[in-house]
Amino acid sequence: MKRVLITGAAGFLGSHLCDKFIHNGYAVVGMDNLLTGSTENIEHLFPQKEFEFYYHDVSKFVHVSGHLDYILHFASPASPIDYLKMPIQTLKVGSLGTHNLLGLAKEKKARMLIASTSEVYGDPNVHPQPEEYWGNVNSVGPRGVYDEAKRFQEAITMAYHNFHGLETRIVRIFNTYGPKMRLDDGRVLPAFMGQALRGEDLTIFGDGSQTRSFCYVDDLVEGIYRLLLSDYHLPMNIGNPSEISIRDFAEEIIKLTGTNQKVIYHPLPQDDPKQRCPDITKAKAILNWEPKIDRSTGLKLTYEYFKKKIENEKQGK
Ligand code: UDP
Numbered sequence: 001m002k003r004v005l006i007t008g009a010a011g012f013l014g015s016h017l018c019d020k021f022i023h024n025g026y027a028v029v030g031m032d033n034l035l036t037g038s039t040e041n042i043e044h045l046f047p048q049k050e051f052e053f054y055y056h057d058v059s060k061f062v063h064v065s066g067h068l069d070y071i072l073h074f075a076s077p078a079s080p081i082d083y084l085k086m087p088i089q090t091l092k093v094g095s096l097g098t099h100n101l102l103g104l105a106k107e108k109k110a111r112m113l114i115a116s117t118s119e120v121y122g123d124p125n126v127h128p129q130p131e132e133y134w135g136n137v138n139s140v141g142p143r144g145v146y147d148e149a150k151r152f153q154e155a156i157t158m159a160y161h162n163f164h165g166l167e168t169r170i171v172r173i174f175n176t177y178g179p180k181m182r183l184d185d186g187r188v189l190p191a192f193m194g195q196a197l198r199g200e201d202l203t204i205f206g207d208g209s210q211t212r213s214f215c216y217v218d219d220l221v222e223g224i225y226r227l228l229l230s231d232y233h234l235p236m237n238i239g240n241p242s243e244i245s246i247r248d249f250a251e252e253i254i255k256l257t258g259t260n261q262k263v264i265y266h267p268l269p270q271d272d273p274k275q276r277c278p279d280i281t282k283a284k285a286i287l288n289w290e291p292k293i294d295r296s297t298g299l300k301l302t303y304e305y306f307k308k309k310i311e312n313e314k315q316g317k
Helices: 012-023 080-085 087-094 096-108 144-164 188-198 217-229 246-257 281-287 295-314
Strands: 003-007 027-032 051-055 070-073 111-117 168-173 202-205 211-213 236-238 243-245 263-266
Touching: 003 012, 003 096, 012 027, 012 217, 070 096, 070 217, 080 087, 080 144, 087 096, 087 144, 096 111, 096 144, 111 144, 111 217, 144 168, 168 217, 188 202, 188 246, 188 295, 202 246, 211 246, 217 236, 217 281, 236 281, 243 246, 246 263, 246 295
Parallel strands: 003 027, 003 070, 027 051, 070 111, 111 168, 168 236, 202 263
Antiparallel strands: 211 243
């Protein structure tokens, strides 16, 4: 049986990946220090003998006994609010954590996949963003702690590939949404849905003309799975190229939730990217992958999840 280590296992993406690998017949070792993740996301896996959970911070030396075929490094605070609150942990998990896991991968002769991000493109001057674009990043701005940790992560991963011959994969993840996102992580989708459900006005930062391209989590997970099993070691964008302004996105959420709330405008945070959209030519050609779930379907599924979550909150569950 193939055995995979998934760090950040209790987080949004990590927990979906645990489900995917268990479903596909792998043994899964989940690892998390629960800084931003929650065991609630994976507790349904605890009774399964193919699933183990290690409570551990990967910025410290990582030990896993037994063989490992794959390591997927998904541990990191990942929303702008989270990494502003936890700048040092964000830098450490992307740098020291990645180094520890690369060492483990080398020791186990495992293939390592790292979760990189569209943030490596910063506030992009090229649109949509192909993998060849080097980015426009402010290393000392508020997003620098995340962006530079991820850029370092890509660099050290390539170094292990080139110098040690380690098998590596680099996925650049664009905005992703779906069930198991944290309602209070400050990202735009949980913020808008939480506000609509609680009867608060929706907070648009800036004038709302900035764009994002949102990918449903199941599509992303399928893309990552295909990339891991492919033989492509250079960075690959995985995301949904359907682009929308934040103002129009707020309108979609208002319509979907049927709320009577209005939008209110707050100042735009520093270095907030003006536009973001993945060029997925490579993923299409190499992985035969493209997103299948359109925004209206994905948003409905996500809304059902948040509605239940807030009802449970109200009942004190
Ligand atoms: N945003 C917003 N209102 C919110 C939260 C976020 O208008 O309550 C904006 C944010 O300024 C950014 C976009 O929505 O332009 C996406 O923000 P998010 O934090 O989800 O992720 P980012 O793509 O910026 O990393």
